[in-house]
Amino acid sequence: MTAAPLPRLALEHVRKSFGSFLALADVGLAVPAGMFVSLLGPSGCGKTTLLRLIAGSIVPDQGRVLVDGEDVTGVPTWHRNMGMVFQSFALFPHMTVAENVAFPLEVRREPEGLRRRRVTEALAMVHLDRHAGAYPRQLSGGQQQRVGLARAIVYRPRILLLDEPLSNLDAGLREELRFEIGEVTRRLEITSVYVTHDQREALALSDRIAVMQAGRIVQFDTPEVIHRRPASAFVAGFVGYANSLTLEMQGGLGRLAAGAGALRPADGRGISGPAIAFIHASDVVLCTSAQLGENRLVCHVAAIAFMGDHTEYVLEWGQGLKMKAVAPVGAASLVRGDEVTVFLPAEKLVVVPADAEAADAPAR
């Protein structure tokens, strides 16, 4: 029997409460070396607590944090050799860009020559070589966070932690820096843990996503699987499924709880009883013919929004039940009040049992 390589980072049965609030309930996670993992979830789900616990800023009530198999639960944060990028940037205002980036090397008492070489290298990597002598306040938000990134990687930490690094930036900069974070982490092949509440960031950057809900990891998988096969109603809602339909499943066929009609999802065989079917707005097909049958619903157009490269439709079916659909511009010439038949392709429907979690699913 050959032993599997030790994960770079492992969490075992980690538990943490603040007073009576249970922030983390028995979390387990294993991150192989070089992997980019996102912790995705709404605010209060425990993702930031988990990150700070990995960093060592807080200590778990129970459970262990392991780095390369070594228990670091009791190791103080400054001996853990982790890099961290902060939501607030957290640059030292009394130091220049170069001094900020040199700081982790300086406190490690690295020799001057190595220090200078590494700082130059790190600044070049985030395209800030020209701003080495500037003070943080003289830089834009995007530049400041790039300094934060350079500072976090300059000493080649074992793990890079990123705490919502983009959430204080404007939309345009956010995309640019997201790209840069992906670039740098891939180039360095550094093990990264990225906290975010933005599913698009998580999908774009990650090798694996851990979706968190109320102090637990509810699904840990590749972005593709998370996106295509969410494990629960909560995950589906969180990763951006626009449409949900309540069903009663039996023998692979789902009878709609409201209105007439039935859905036959491709993977609904294993589920019986109350369930929820999810489908992306882009997967809803608007039909020109009024042919009826399974996976087809008759709707009224309640609202139309022209979005430039596509058109968004809000369709009403049953009593006050709405569904979103998008179509390329010019594909359908519908107006408000029109009756339209929609087709929900079986392989695009995601069915999960209606559980208690469904109530917590964020409205999207």
Next chain:
Amino acid sequence: MSSVRAGAGALRAVLLLAFVLFIILPFVMVGLQAFGSGWFGMRLLPPTWTLRWFGWAIKTVDLVQVLVNTVAIALIATVVSLALAIPAAWALARHHVPFKSALIAAILLPRMIPEISFALGVAKVFYALHLINSYLGIALAHVILAAPFAVLVLASTFETMDARLLEAARVLGCNTPQLFRKVILPLAMPGLVAAALFSFLASYNDFVLTLLVYGPDTVTLPVQTYLSIGGGYISVASAISVILLIPSLLFLFGLVRLVRPENLLGGLKGA
């Protein structure tokens, strides 16, 4: 609209005049007295100018010794004040302290009540402890006045210091001494400088408390000024007053340049 503007203009003129009358004019009078000669009666300016009174002050009252006394006492008072105020302010600003507001009120009490009302008590205790007529004794008396200032200034400095910066420094590999030396100290420097200057000046300028605990070997500038006035040497007293003024003015202008508050902004984004 224009009447409002005219009213504002008039108000500004009145306030400016009041400022000149009550703040600037006394200094001008003292200055004229210190550098003038034969200035009696209703003359607007002294008829002749002279440095004689400064010479007199140095000769007749051993001004150099008085200056040494004053500065030495002020330095001791500053060091002791900071030594007390730094931990107190850190605790008040960064830890949960029971009855915090009552505690702050108690710390500020010496600044709220007239010095003369507790000066006698201080003097009595100091006599018993043989602290009269010593640098340390007078400095300790001044700490009563200086420390509350220092605590207040430093507490607000420590309070505005962002905990996220300290956490960042920790994650990046900073141990406790390094955290203090490389992050906390530079970030708190403006507050520390301000607290030190205020403490120094509180001691340097104090008269009431000093009067009750000084002795022949520990005459300070304010006390000497008073003694000179009492001796009828108005011009000599004025010359001493001018000397007394210099550090206060230097510090006032130095404070703004030294502290450079703008260097401490930026680098942090509110979440």
